[in-house]
Amino acid sequence: MFDILLQLIVNGLMIGGVYAISAMSLAIIYKATQVFNFAAGEIMTVGMFTAFSLMQFGLPLWISAPIAVAVTVVLGLAMERGIMRRLIGQPIFASVMATFGMLFVLRGLQLIIWKGVQARYEFPLPGENIKIGQIVISNDLTWTFVMAALAVVFVAIFFNRTKVGLGMRASAEQQQLAQARGIPVSWILSVTWMLAAAICGVAGVFVSYRLGVNYEVSSVGLAAFPAVLLGGIESIPGALVGGIIVGLAISLTAGLISPAAATIAPFIILLIVLMFRTEGLFGEERIERI
Amino acid sequence: MSVDRPGGIYNQNYAQEFIMVRTGTQWVFLLLALVILFTLPLYVPGSVLNTVNFIGITLIAVLGLQILFGLTGQISVGQSAFVAVGAYVIAILIRELQFSFWAALPVAIIVTAIIGLIAGLPSLRVKGFYLAMATLAAQVIIPWILANTWTKITGGTTGISIKAISIFGMLLDSEAKLFFLIWLIALFGLYFAVNLRRSRTGRAFIAIRDNELAAEVMGISLYRYKLLAFMICSIYAGVAGALWAAWSRHIAPEQFTLHQSVLWLGMLVVGGMGSNAGAIMGVIFLTLVDDFGKAIAGPLGQLLGMPPGVMAPALGPVLFGSVIIIFLLFEPRGLAHMWAVFKSFYRHNPFSY
């Protein structure tokens, strides 16, 4: 029994990594613009399909994955410059609805470009499944988790040590003040979207190792919302913790209660968060003034 | 909202303020419109009527959303889950307990209203997109419950099939017969929505939308009015669901998707938030856009040398997404505003004011 519990926890941690990266991407954008990016799942599939197409041409993973991420970065930039920027000043709802619009546009365009392809990556990830006693950790999930951890470390360093990152934090806090201090706020917003899109791209490539290359992968974007809310919507470490807790909840529900109920486990968590701790685990409570 | 009336029409007492139809011309247009609408079954084929019926059902759901979101400012991405509740209640009552449609309708409304109230509870604590998250949870959890629990009654993922319903001894087995049921209810719903907007409750809703704290300071009970808005919205959803079941004769949890809810929000965006006329225009406009996509997909696909059958499904989402984005960027107040601008231009022509 203990073995099983341990294995369930390991599984939960591993898939939690995926939710954590997607949640982080949402959190970065929310922090800077107060917008929920519903198109995150679709950006993931763009990265996934691009990497897949490049590998079809015979490029190895370590060349095609960065190119795919670059494509998502350009996509993020285009979304920000073309749409999101023009909606600043309008109610937040307009921006969120625009991300929904992007979701549909991207879905349709992917169908036109890739014509309903379904496939898997032929390129194997280095390494073997890890076995510790009775516990088995599958190789591709380990890689996904490592990538998630790397992404978190990268983002943390970015926000705390680099000039652009610090600028992003400053402009998220107080845009006008940041502008007055000479921080190029408009450029910062673009960087935010590019960074978030890049993270989505990375997630897309690695998630599809597990799920295969197909459109359903985009549904991961939806399950990241409970994770990001649980962590505290503006907090980067919160996204990591939230993602892992959501992963654990799914794994434990599936393994101990009923696999069918695992679908709604993240959303039950979401409801609990909304009812008892709206600001999430690491978020700050907001006080509103008239 | 500023009211732009034809020249020479002023309100001199409260009774006049309440009048909906003011001039003879308006009466003529109204009657003409009603006559055209209700004689549709005489001269359009059933397939068009089928679309018109679905427009009617969608309109009811969107009007509910309009009251909750357009008037009160509470975002819901779970409307189709509430429609599902209405549809399931009515289907179960009709199939399992042999209720008549009229007997089952109030039950469906009450059940949906209660579920809507429960879903609205977080609105007292959270606002904006936190609230949207609560309704997102409802959108995921409600269809899941319908699919996985009490499967003997709900039919699980297969759903429920019912026979054509009958009202007042008449079997509603054709599009034309359903048309009258759906559109009479839809017009009543529209009348209610229009009146609600002008009432004390409606003004309280708008106050909450514009500034919650200010509204509360003015003595508007947030607790009461937010829940009321959620309840009214779910009542509309319940009615839409009941009509959906009668129209489709088969319902399944997979029909009531997040996609559907977002589509309805999109209709509000395109039509113009906060305007009932906008809701109507949005519903019709997006339905037409979808039909337009289907019509041009074949030739366009051939032009681009796509394998057959790929273009149509791809074009639908692309058109819908682009229309929403274009409206958000260039006309965030929607078709209703465009219409108002046109009316004002027409009235004041040749003067520019």
Place this chain on the structure above:
Amino acid sequence: MPIVVLVMVLTIVIGCAPAAPTTTPAKPAVSEAQKPKEFVLWATQDLSGPMATGTLPNTAAMNDLVKWVNDNGGIDGVMIRAEIIDTRYESSLALSAYSKIRESVPRPAIYVCGIGRDALALKDRIAEDKIPTIVSSPITDAIWPPSWIFSFSPSWADLTGGYLDWLSNEWAKTGQSRACRLAIFNANMAAAQEMQGAEVLEYVKTKKNIEIVATELYDPKSLDLSSEMLKLSQANPDYMYGYYHPGTGAAAVFKSYSTSPLAGKTKISTVLWGLNSEIAMVVDPKMLEGVKGPHVLPPLLPGKTQVSKGMEWVANLFDANPSNPPQYRGGGYTSAILVFGIALNALEQTVKEVGWAKVDGEAVYRTLENTTRSNIHDIAVWGHSKGTRTSNQYQIMEWKNGVPMPAGEWTTAPDMRPAKFRTAEYGWSSQGWAK
């Protein structure tokens, strides 16, 4: 306010105008020559919903087949035109598509409904309009009580019954004294709930050497099913059975299986799509090796060499159209050839019997009803017993060297209809589970 109503009405009126019936260039059924100029074969299919990845080749196959028929002189000189409408896996769209179809002139004598669930909403209407309909994989409610719906493949429950028959024999060969422990593990979708429904649980009791030890449903969009597998492994199953389709998480099932305690101990079996070559696009064929199960389609192998003459013909048909992308080569293509093949065969048969002038829904219905066994172009066998509308023919297939290959003859599946239809009125023989 009246303006609002006016706008509404005007827009509806305007809106209806372009949607007016432009569908068929109306040719009366009985012309001077007693033959229509062309026959429109209507179909609906989910081309952009969750099933899309598997169904896009359907359209290609339909067009290729119709082109072949027309190149060979049509049916008794009448050209066929195929029209397929996307329903996005939404009943509302299926309904509006159907309302267009039923209005075409002359009223269609046959209609192919790609999604079994769409057929549920249409069931009464089809019978009222007297349009015989062919679905590919049926949901029980669509075929019981019998209506005008015919199905190309056996129902999910029937196929599972066929699988249990096979498993029982297979287990007997191992000579083990204990019963075979079977776990049914399915994506949480309509098909799944029937594969582990009451009929199946009842039928398994007649198999002394099989015992169902677990039935679970998983989320088809799960990233990882290791935890679910762990739960299953506690029941120590010898076999695991489920419907593993690219859209229902086949990739996650097989990957999670390979690292779970089930690996090596439990054999996977699957059904229908799980035995189509498309699965190898998302699952490493090495993992699929040895997976068996009941299926209704022979494989469409790469290259010219095929398992039968009929499949060689299908392969030639596929290769003849250069615009078919290579990923369309698989079960989705073959299944559409068969489904539309049944429709066109029935039509041709009816024309032979009554002549074009008298071809209508009722005539085609009679033909379909009386077809108890037919061999479609030597590709597959389709047929049903009297009183049922679903095919009862299946074949056990096995993944070998990266392709699914037939591993048995065409067999008759048990009739697993819901209990309340097991009466003489519906042609049920009193001897228990009829074949």
